[in-house]
Structures are given as C-alpha cells and as structure tokens.
Amino acid sequence: MRHQLSFDCEGAALAASLDDAPGGTGLLIVSGGNEIRSGAHRGMAMLAQRVAAAGHPVFRFDRRGIGDSEGENRGFEGSGPDIAAAIAAFRQAAPHVTRVVAFGNCDAASALLLHQPLALDALILANPWTYEGPDEDGSDKSALPPASAIRARYLSRLKNPSSLLRLLKGEIDLRKLFRGLSALKQAPRPAMADSLAHRLESAFAELSCPVTILLATGDRTAQAFAESCGRALACSGKEPGTIRVERLDSASHSFAGEDGDWLTARVLAALVV
Numbered sequence: 001m002r003h004q005l006s007f008d009c010e011g012a013a014l015a016a017s018l019d020d021a022p023g024g025t026g027l028l029i030v031s032g033g034n035e036i037r038s039g040a041h042r043g044m045a046m047l048a049q050r051v052a053a054a055g056h057p058v059f060r061f062d063r064r065g066i067g068d069s070e071g072e073n074r075g076f077e078g079s080g081p082d083i084a085a086a087i088a089a090f091r092q093a094a095p096h097v098t099r100v101v102a103f104g105n106c107d108a109a110s111a112l113l114l115h116q117p118l119a120l121d122a123l124i125l126a127n128p129w130t131y132e133g134p135d136e137d138g139s140d141k142s143a144l145p146p147a148s149a150i151r152a153r154y155l156s157r158l159k160n161p162s163s164l165l166r167l168l169k170g171e172i173d174l175r176k177l178f179r180g181l182s183a184l185k186q187a188p189r190p191a192m193a194d195s196l197a198h199r200l201e202s203a204f205a206e207l208s209c210p211v212t213i214l215l216a217t218g219d220r221t222a223q224a225f226a227e228s229c230g231r232a233l234a235c236s237g238k239e240p241g242t243i244r245v246e247r248l249d250s251a252s253h254s255f256a257g258e259d260g261d262w263l264t265a266r267v268l269a270a271l272v273v
Contacts, residue, residue: 002049007089009064009082012071016061016086017045018093019052025271026057026097028090028120030083032076032106032129036067040254050264056271057097059090076107076129080115087119101271105254106221110196113203123207124270126214126263127222127253130197130229197228204232204243212244212270214263218251 003018017037029044031037037060038045048058063082065073087100099121104112109125112118204211213233215222226233233245246266248259255263 002052003093005089005093007061007085007092009071009085012064012069014061014064014070014082014085014089015068016059016089017048018090019048019058020094021052021055021057022096023055023057023271024097025099025101025121025273026059026090026094027051027267027271028083028087028100028102029058029060030079030086030102030104030108030112031060031063031066032104032108034066034073037062041256043254043256043260046260047264047267051267051271054268056268057090057094059086059093061086061089076111077114079111080118083111083115084118091119099273103267110200113200113207116203116207120209122209122270123211124214124267125211126255127216127219128200128213128225128229129221130200130225131221132196197225201229201232204229207242210242210244212246212266214266215245215247216250216252216255216259217247218249219253221253 001020003020005016005018006013007016008014015037027048029037029039029048031039031044035044039047044060048060051058061082062069063073063079064071083102087102090100091097100119101122101124102112102118102120103124103126104110105126107129109128110130112120112123112125113128215226217223232243248255248262250259250262252259
C-alpha cells in the first residue's frame with residue numbers, strides 16, 4: 001500500500017510517498033534534476049511499486065522547492081539536509097527497516113556521494129552527473145560531449161548506410177564533423193582539484209559503504225562519468241563488496257521502456273545482503 005506523508009527539513013515541510021512492504025531492507029529514492037518524486041514518465045513511482053512488490057519498503061520525496069514541498073530549491077549540491085531528513089523520516093515511518101539503501105540517477109547520484117557521510121548502508125548510483133556549469137535541465141549546447149561519446153556516435157553513423165549517403169550528397173555539416181573528429185585527438189584533461197568530477201572521485205575514495213554503479217553505455221552523462229572518474233571504476237572488483245559496476249547497452253538516461261526491467265533487477269540485487 002502506498003501512503004502520502006510529510007516531514008520537516010530545516011523548517012520546511014517536504015512531501016513524501018511510502019510504499020509499504022514487510023522487508024527489513026528499504027530503498028530510498030532520491031530524484032534527479034528538478035524532477036518530482038514520481039520521476040520522468042512516472043518511472044520512479046513504477047520502480048517503487050515493483051520493488052515494494054518484491055518485499056522492500058520504498059520511500060520517495062520532493063526536496064525543498066520541488067513539487068509539493070516547501071522551501072527554496074537549492075539544487076543537488078545543497079540537498080544534503082533534505083536527504084538526511086528523508087532518511088530519518090523513512091526510518092520513523094517504517095521502524096522495522098534495519099538497512100536503508102539509496103538510489104539516485106544523474107545529479108541525484110552525485111548528491112548521494114557529495115553529501116557523505118549519510119546514515120545509509122549502501123548506494124546505487126546511476127549515470128552520475130559530472131558536468132560543470134548548467135545541470136541536466138540547462139542548455140549548454142556549445143559544450144562538446146566526451147570523446148567516448150563522439151567515438152560511439154561516429155562508429156554508429158559509419159555503420160548506417162543512410163548516413164554515408166547523406167555525406168555523399170553533401171547533407172552533413174562538414175564543419176561540425178571536423179570539429180567532432182578533432183576532439184578525438186585530444187587527450188582527456190585531468191579533473192581540476194575543485195571540479196565536480198574530482199570531488200566525486202574523492203568521495204568514492206572515502207566511502208565506507210558498498211556502492212553499485214549503473215551505467216547506460218550510450219548515455220552522454222554516463223560516458224562523461226566513465227571518462228572523468230575512471231579511477232573509481234578501475235577499483236571495481238578489486239575490493240569485493242565495495243564498488244560494483246553494471247553496464248547496459250542503451251542510450252536511455254532514465255532507463256525508460258524495457259530498460260526499466262534491467263534497472264529493477266539491478267536495484268533488487270543490490271538490496272539483498
């Protein structure tokens with residue numbers, strides 16, 4: 001059964017939803033961007049329903065200034081108090097829960113890392129956000145995607161006869177093509193000490209709980225993370241139970257459609273002790 005409730009965060013009333021289940025391990029879903037707790041196309045609401053049906057309570061919430069919640073929207077970098085308050089509210093609303101695992105996609109994944117330590121037993125981080133400047137709701141159209149994304153895009157086009165035909169007909173912007181190809185020759189620049197990517201890598205190094213990283217390999221955000229936080233990914237498998245990486249051959253940033261089945265399966269696997 002799903003319940004609607006509210007809880008306090010520094011004087012603001014935050015709206016939340018709890019999907020009841022008898023299990024002792026619960027899932028906290030942190031929304032990314034400025035999405036409300038139901039998620040894009042109700043994706044997070046459906047994930048919550050499926051996870052609860054498998055026996056795990058699920059708690060979702062709108063951070064301050066989003067959806068039905070009061071207060072000022074401080075973005076993902078200012079959402080630490082919101083997440084901490086949500087964890088406490090979850091434990092109070094479902095006192096039988098002894099373990100809380102948090103899931104976040106995009107900048108919600110980054111928020112879960114940046115605001116450690118939190119009273120969490122494990123993390124599930126999908127397509128973590130590493131870009132500087134405008135977040136995923138912004139429109140930084142001038143920025144080139146990472147070299148890995150450009151490489152994958154051109155390989156896909158080379159395999160497509162219609163793309164080759166467009167090139168022969170002169171229907172492809174050659175300036176844009178050469179700009180993209182020139183980016184492939186550039187070595188990845190190391191992250192600056194104060195950059196988001198560097199701070200995320202530092203947070204990975206200091207984590208005291210297991211983390212599962214989920215990457216849609218065709219997604220630009222996931223590709224940027226893999227390129228800028230390679231050291232964290234390189235640790236996968238070296239210390240069992242600390243960092244695990246799962247990859248899906250998809251370009252869906254939000255794991256839409258059939259990709260939702262894959263996401264649900266990986267989330268459920270991470271909830272099992």
